[in-house]
Amino acid sequence: MPELSAEPTPREAGAPVPARPDGSRPVAPAPDGSAPLLSLTWTDHVTGCQGHLVVDRLVRGVSSGGLRMRAGCTLDEVTGLARGMTMKEALHYAPDGKYIPLGGAKGGIDCDPRDPRAYGVLVRYLRAMRPYIETIWTTGEDLGLTQDTVDRAMAEAGLVSSVQAVYRLLDDESAARRRLADAFAVEVDGIGLDELAGGCGVAESVLVALDRARVPYAGTRVSLQGLGTMGGATARFLSRAGLRIVAVADVKGTIANPSGLDVEALLSARDAYGTVDRAALGPGDRELPGDAWLSADAEVLVPAAVSYTIDTANQSLVRARWIVEAANMPVRREAEELLARRGVTVLPDVVVNSATNAWWWWTLFGDITADADDAFAHTRRSMRELVGRVLARAEADGTTPRAAAHAIVAERLPVIVERFGWYG
Numbered sequence: 560m561p562e563l564s565a566e567p568t569p570r571e572a573g574a575p576v577p578a579r580p581d582g583s584r585p586v587a588p589a590p591d592g593s594a595p596l597l598s599l600t601w602t603d604h605v606t607g608c609q610g611h612l613v614v615d616r617l618v619r620g621v622s623s624g625g626l627r628m629r630a631g632c633t634l635d636e637v638t639g640l641a642r643g644m645t646m647k648e649a650l651h652y653a654p655d656g657k658y659i660p661l662g663g664a665k666g667g668i669d670c671d672p673r674d675p676r677a678y679g680v681l682v683r684y685l686r687a688m689r690p691y692i693e694t695i696w697t698t699g700e701d702l703g704l705t706q707d708t709v710d711r712a713m714a715e716a717g718l719v720s721s722v723q724a725v726y727r728l729l730d731d732e733s734a735a736r737r738r739l740a741d742a743f744a745v746e747v748d749g750i751g752l753d754e755l756a757g758g759c760g761v762a763e764s765v766l767v768a769l770d771r772a773r774v775p776y777a778g779t780r781v782s783l784q785g786l787g788t789m790g791g792a793t794a795r796f797l798s799r800a801g802l803r804i805v806a807v808a809d810v811k812g813t814i815a816n817p818s819g820l821d822v823e824a825l826l827s828a829r830d831a832y833g834t835v836d837r838a839a840l841g842p843g844d845r846e847l848p849g850d851a852w853l854s855a856d857a858e859v860l861v862p863a864a865v866s867y868t869i870d871t872a873n874q875s876l877v878r879a880r881w882i883v884e885a886a887n888m889p890v891r892r893e894a895e896e897l898l899a900r901r902g903v904t905v906l907p908d909v910v911v912n913s914a915t916n917a918w919w920w921w922t923l924f925g926d927i928t929a930d931a932d933d934a935f936a937h938t939r940r941s942m943r944e945l946v947g948r949v950l951a952r953a954e955a956d957g958t959t960p961r962a963a964a965h966a967i968v969a970e971r972l973p974v975i976v977e978r979f980g981w982y983g
Contacts, residue, residue: 595641596662596981600634601687603680608670610684613641615663617695618975619983621724622664623648623916625701626709628677629865632667636866640665640887646964647913649971650945658917658924660975661725664696672703673832678712685716697722699919700788702865702887705831706743706753722923729923741929742922750792750826752931753918758792759935760914761885763942764906765797765859768881771950774858782806782855782879785864787833789885789912791826793861798822808852808864809834815851816844833864854878862889870894877903884908899959907961909968910949914938 597614611634614622624644645663652660666688670680681704685692692698692713698721700706706721713721720726720736729735745752769779779802783790786807794804803819811834814820821841828839837846853860853869854876862868863885869877874894882890882898883906890898895905918934921927927937952963 595638597691598634598638601684603683605683606670606676606680608668608676608680610666610668610680610687611637612666612688612691612696613638613664614691614696615641615645615665617662617981618648618660619728619979620695620981621697621728622662622695623697623725623920624664624666625916626666626668626698626704626721627701628668628670628672628681628703630669630671632669634667636888637665637667640667643887643909644916645972646909646968647916649968649975650910650913650964651917651941652971652975656921656924657926658920659728659979661697661920662981664698665701666696666698678708681708681712682715685712685718689716689718692718692721692724694724697725705788722919725923730925735923735925738925738929739919739923742934745929745931747931748795748823750795752929752934754788755792755795755931756918756934756938757789757885757912757915758794758796759938760917760942761789761793761861761863761883761911762796762800763914763939764911764946765802765861765881765883766800767943767946768883768904768906768950771947772880776801778803779859780805780855780857781859781861782808782852782857783861783863783885784808784852784868784889785833785862785886786825786829786835787864789915790861790863791829791833793863793885794822795826802859805857806847806852806855807835808849810849811835811837812849813847813851813855814840814844815847815855816841817856818843820844850876859883862886865889867891869898871897874898877901879903881906884911887912895959895961905959905961906946907964910946910960910964913945914942917941 595613595615599612601610641664648660668684670677700709709721726732743753781797781802781804798804804822806813806815824839825835828836858880860879860882866888868889870891871893874897881904887908890905927933949960949963953960
């Protein structure tokens with residue numbers, strides 16, 4: 560077992576990771592300096608598409624992390640996401656909670672989810688990963704996949720559930736599974752509770768940042784990339800809190816209105832991939848190029864779509880005061896350093912979008928019921944405490960929120976492993 564360190568290394572505090580000879584950059588070290596526990600690549604014998612699984616670590620013999628599907632998905636990408644999951648789990652560690660953090664993991668398939676062959680690739684990937692899904696890896700929807708699609712493919716692959724590996728840790732499996740199924744059946748104004756939980760967490764992250772800076776909600780402008788699962792729910796919560804959504808980007812381009820977009824109209828007009836039907840645009844809405852969301856005249860940017868969106872080349876376009884990472888790894892590390900020098904604060908993904916994962920476990924383990932009000936109240940309390948702690952630590956240490964989150968994780972991981980062990 561790798562030795563755990565309680566102190567973050569300089570590289571974990573935000574220093575750039577040295578480039579490889581070909582110019583690419585390896586994934587930054589894990590918060591405790593350890594290498595992933597398990598890393599593998601699968602090749603589909605039918606299409607030649609490749610899929611990856613990385614288990615960063617185990618807690619009580621189980622790990623947690625979603626499965627994404629996108630063209631160009633790499634092993635390095637999945638490794639970084641798995642390490643992010645280790646952090647998200649540790650950040651939500653509550654010694655008195657019923658939900659006990661798991662290890663971090665991630666799956667990824669290099670295939671366009673719109674490809675007619677994609678579903679078959681997914682089913683064959685899951686069949687190949689069946690031994691891990693049954694024993695050590697709990698997973699679910701991520702970029703390019705909905706939970707309905709994952710569940711359908713799981714059944715076709717002969718699996719009981721995408722989270723069956725955790726069942727042995729439950730006090731009452733039947734009651735827990737019923738509670739989670741009931742929660743997934745809940746909708747609020749046309750959007751499922753599973754989507755809304757993550758958006759509620761992102762929105763609360765924004766509101767905490769505004770509160771600490773004493774910036775009023777009313778009139779604060781927000782620009783989002785992505786109106787899918789995470790972006791759509793985030794837009795709803797922020798709009799209802801009084802913030803003004805002035806730009807939203809999807810695959811067709813950016814929709815902008817300095818007076819504010821009609822968020823509910825856009826949500827009603829989007830397809831399963833978050834693409835908005837332009838026939839639903841209002842009279843004051845304008846269609847702009849796809850990257851226009853980045854330079855929008857807004858205080859808050861919310862990248863909620865794909866990884867590696869903001870790099871050293873385009874970070875200079877950012878005019879916002881805060882970038883709130885609803886997507887996984889949307890801001891490259893070198894870009895984040897440049898943004899910090901310009902006074903732009905990046906709230907990191909491992910904090911901001913962590914409620915999506917936590918909601919599953921809060922529900923399954925019984926910290927919350929299958930009720931929207933209960934879920935939102937618990938999410939708001941937990942995220943307000945977590946984001947506040949990270950921002951306070953960053954201020955006290957004179958560092959970035961990401962480095963502060965790493966420092967908190969580095970302190971918690973030894974406690975978790977001492978109490979629960981890697982393998983139970």
